[in-house]
Amino acid sequence: MREYDRLPSELRQWLTTAVLPWRPASVKRAFDRAFIRTRDAQRALEELDDLQARLIVKDVRRVWGPDHPMLADISSAEQHHHRTEYRRGRSA
DSSP states (O other): OHHHHHSOHHHHHHHHHOSSOOOHHHHHHHHHHHHHHHSOHHHHHHHHHHHHHHHHHHHHHHHHOTTOGGGGGSOHHHHHHHHHHHHTTOOO
């Protein structure tokens, strides 16, 4: 709980609506990387949203397969990108 309490307030707020069960250290690390790239807290939070969405897509594909209805909304180019990244051993 101490780790959570030490998070910046915008990250604690973001976690209240997160779909995945993020550990405080993981979300802080992802946020810090995004903030370094963007130099903007709001844009870094948007990158966290994007990262979470990619992780959910990866999990859906792995658990339920490529024909899951959620994947129908993703373009074939994006699906190819996710498959390629997954085969390379990278997280999406």
